[in-house]
Structures are given as structure tokens and as C-alpha cells.
């Protein structure tokens with residue numbers, strides 16, 4: 001495919017690398033090339049098959065709207081805008097659903113598998129286990145708890161009715177480690193995901209773009225990753 005990547009930061013640049021390795025033709029734009037989505041006109045997107053966005057919450061909505069208005073399909077990895085999802089769905093419907101739109105809070109297949117294991121393990125909370133969530137990230141990470149830890153907490157709560165406490169650590173250069181620990185007087189269960197790099201996100205995003213090609217409508221990565 002002819003892929004346009006929005007965002008040349010930590011994740012966007014890896015997405016570009018993975019997409020090229022998978023045989024796609026790639027162009028990438030950073031903040032200066034695309035203020036207020038000004039580079040995303042129908043004319044400039046004419047030869048583009050797919051857009052992948054790893055920018056910022058401030059930029060992503062303009063990007064999405066411009067791509068959908070131009071009838072182009074877009075994969076959105078950027079987080080922090082989901083309150084606007086109903087409005088984006090409306091734009092997609094009004095545009096006659098000519099485009100495919102796929103978003104996801106976590107494009108790592110490994111993390112999605114981890115969530116599935118955690119959902120099963122949450123049954124322990126109905127058998128007198130005490131649960132806790134721990135997450136570790138590099139010292140530069142600003143937000144806590146991580147979005148992945150918050151998602152894990154929601155998954156366990158939906159499965160068991162129990163809201164677990166999250167403890168966050170910021171240290172060294174840890175890429176991202178998440179643990180669900182279930183403790184009973186007799187034993188302890190550890191469910192753990194330890195990311196080695198950001199590459200899992202990048203591979204998931206490119207494979208999601210390949211999956212989305214030729215499809216129309218709105219999709220959440222957590223519902224489709226099994227099909228990639």
C-alpha cells in the first residue's frame with residue numbers, strides 16, 4: 001500500500017520502519033508539515049491508500065476529520081480523544097461510510113492476549129484471592145497509572161465486580177511492565193506482560209492497516225486483533 005504516517009515521534013517512526021519492512025511505500029509527516037491537518041486535502045491524499053496516526057490528542061481529531069472527509073481510511077493509534085468518538089462515528093456515517101476507521105488504545109497483540117488471560121484469572125477473586133495491579137515504566141513517563149493498567153483494572157472489574165488498586169513505579173528505562181497478582185493463604189498467581197520494545201505497537205498498527213484495507217466502517221482493535 002501507499003501509506004501516509006502522521007507523527008514522526010517515538011512510535012510513528014517505528015511504524016514507518018515496520019511498514020517499509022513489510023513492503024509498503026511510506027511517507028511521513030511531522031507537526032511542522034501538517035499544522036491543523038492542512039496537508040490532508042483530497043488532492044494531496046489522492047494517491048494515498050491508508051493513513052496511520054500516532055500524533056497527539058491536540059492534533060488527532062483534525063487529522064481524522066480531514067481523512068474521513070477525503071474518503072480515506074485511517075488507523076488511529078493516538079490516545080486521549082475517545083470522548084469524541086460519537087462525533088467521529090457521525091462524520092463517518094454522514095460521509096456514506098466510504099472509509100474504514102480503526103482505532104485502538106493498545107495495538108500490541110501481546111497485551112491483548114495478556115488482557116484475555118487476566119480476564120480468566122479474575123475468577124480467583126470469587127475464591128478468596130486478594131488482587132493487586134502493579135505497573136512499571138521508564139522515569140520519563142509523565143502519566144500514572146498507565147492507560148494499559150487502567151484498562152486491566154476495568155477488565156478485572158467487569159469480570160469479577162472487584163476494583164483492584166493500581167500501584168505505579170517510574171524507574172530506569174523500563175518499556176512497560178504490567179502485573180496482576182492474585183494472593184491467597186495457599187498460593188499466589190502472577191499474570192505478567194513485559195514489553196521489550198515499542199515494536200509490538202508498531203507491528204500491530206501496520207497489520208491493522210493491512211486488515212482495514214478494502215473494509216468500510218468503524219472498528220476497535222480490541223475486537224479485531226484475532227483476525228490479523
Ligand SMILES: NC(=O)c1ccc[n+]([C@@H]2O[C@H](COP(=O)([O-])OP(=O)(O)OC[C@H]3O[C@@H](n4cnc5c(N)ncnc54)[C@H](OP(=O)(O)O)[C@@H]3O)[C@@H](O)[C@H]2O)c1
Pocket residue numbers: 006007008009010011012029030031032033034035036037054055056057059076077078079080104105106107108201
Ligand atoms: N495505541 C497504541 O498502541 C499506542 C502505542 C504507543 C503510543 N500511543 C499513542 O500514540 C501517540 C504518540 O505517541 P509517541 O510516544 O509516538 O509520542 P511522541 O514521540 O511525542 O510523538 C508524537 C509526534 O506527533 C507529531 N505531531 C504533532 N502534531 C502533528 C500533526 N498535526 N501532524 C503530524 N504530526 C504531528 C509530533 O511531531 P514533532 O516532533 O514534529 O512535533 C511528534 O513527533 C500518543 O497519543 C500515545 O499515547 C498509542
